[in-house]
Amino acid sequence: MLNVQPETLGRNWSNVLQAESNFMSVPDSIDETMDTLHSGGYVADRSLATVLFLSLKMKRPLFLEGEAGVGKTEIAKVLSQALGRKLIRLQCYEGLDISSAVYEWNYSAQMIEIRLREAAGETSKNTISQDIFSDKFLIKRPLLQALESDKSGPPVLLVDELDRTDEAFEAFLLEILSDYQITIPEIGTVSADEPPIVIITTNRTREIHDALKRRCLYHWVDYPDAEREMQILQTKMPGIGNRLSREIIAYVQKLRHQDLFKKPGVAETLDWATALIELDKLALDPQAISDTIGVILKYQDDIAKIASGEGAELLREVKTELSELA
Numbered sequence: 106m107l108n109v110q111p112e113t114l115g116r117n118w119s120n121v122l123q124a125e126s127n128f129m130s131v132p133d134s135i136d137e138t139m140d141t142l143h144s145g146g147y148v149a150d151r152s153l154a155t156v157l158f159l160s161l162k163m164k165r166p167l168f169l170e171g172e173a174g175v176g177k178t179e180i181a182k183v184l185s186q187a188l189g190r191k192l193i194r195l196q197c198y199e200g201l202d203i204s205s206a207v208y209e210w211n212y213s214a215q216m217i218e219i220r221l222r223e224a225a226g227e228t229s230k231n232t233i234s235q236d237i238f239s240d241k242f243l244i245k246r247p248l249l250q251a252l253e254s255d256k257s258g259p260p261v262l263l264v265d266e267l268d269r270t271d272e273a274f275e276a277f278l279l280e281i282l283s284d285y286q287i288t289i290p291e292i293g294t295v296s297a298d299e300p301p302i303v304i305i306t307t308n309r310t311r312e313i314h315d316a317l318k319r320r321c322l323y324h325w326v327d328y329p330d331a332e333r334e335m336q337i338l339q340t341k342m343p344g345i346g347n348r349l350s351r352e353i354i355a356y357v358q359k360l361r362h363q364d365l366f367k368k369p370g371v372a373e374t375l376d377w378a379t380a381l382i383e384l385d386k387l388a389l390d391p392q393a394i395s396d397t398i399g400v401i402l403k404y405q406d407d408i409a410k411i412a413s414g415e416g417a418e419l420l421r422e423v424k425t426e427l428s429e430l431a
């Protein structure tokens with residue numbers, strides 16, 4: 106049910122639903138934020154947990170920027186699960202417009218309604234137009250849904266890959282994030298009882314305007330260091346062998362220091378581990394790497410570079426370093 110402000114109320118929505126207050130509340134400390142994410146299988150470093158904690162407390166959107174596959178989208182998914190909140194996802198793309206992001210009228214249903222009423226002898230234009238521009242004929246898209254009250258508390262709104270949209274949409278989003286309300290000309294102004302938890306992600310294929318960033322708390326999500334990546338791997342794949350996991354992490358970490366067009370993200374590390382386990386590997390060897398390189402590298406130039414000898418050298422370094430540590 107939407108909350109439409111009474112003073113701008115058209116006709117049909119006089120009953121404003123108040124959100125129930127018995128939902129799971131947001132974490133009270135940075136440690137609790139880390140635990141909340143961890144309970145959903147997300148291993149956050151302290152700086153990420155801190156900015157997330159602050160964004161929840163200050164009720165400000167969290168703007169996450171970073172390379173592909175470093176866990177930006179996952180934060181919103183895990184947070185919504187851990188807090189028992191609805192996840193509303195707006196996947197951005199070039200050409201995204203208001204009818205896909207906010208609302209549109211269900212024209213065909215409106216036409217049928219008009220015909221039925223005319224057939225039934227109803228002639229009052231006013232009554233018909235009042236009724237067809239009502240909740241029943243409104244198709245709510247993610248940004249409008251995010252303003253709705255929900256018994257599980259304010260939802261998590263994930264605006265994913267904002268850099269794929271154009272600046273006009275960005276400006277529109279800024280307007281919504283400024284006061285969490287949307288005006289629908291035929292109905293009035295719809296506003297949220299409580300602001301949703303907003304997480305915006307971008308891969309930085311273009312810069313997002315300062316005005317929007319200023320509304321948000323910003324965090325650059327970096328590749329994890331070896332220790333955290335090992336925690337992620339063990340959290341996601343608890344049964345993985347010690348030797349294989351150590352070699353995978355050491356190799357991927359080294360790979361990220363190579364001059365590659367596209368470095369592997371955490372997603373690739375997890376996929377690689379899965380692939381190697383599927384092939385019954387207990388440790389890395391040149392053949393296993395060559396057989397599975399397409400799981401971690403997705404550009405032929407990068408694959409050729411690693412296949413041409415750099416990969417073998419990396420593997421030698423990994424084996425030497427790990428044997429020295431043992």
Ligand SMILES: Nc1ncnc2c1ncn2[C@@H]1O[C@H](COP(=O)(O)OP(=O)(O)OP(=O)(O)O)[C@@H](O)[C@H]1O
Pocket residue numbers: 146147148149171172173174175176177178179180306308337341371372375
């Ligand atoms: N810190 C982490 N803890 C647990 N899992 C993680 C972490 N970081 C990444 N992952 C895992 O890596 C995968 C990719 O994460 P995600 O899709 O969130 O990346 P992304 O940054 O949104 O990438 P893209 O920019 O390509 O959309 C997910 O399956 C997620 O489980």
Ligand SMILES: [Mg+2]
Pocket residue numbers: 177178179265306
């Ligand atoms: Mg993503």
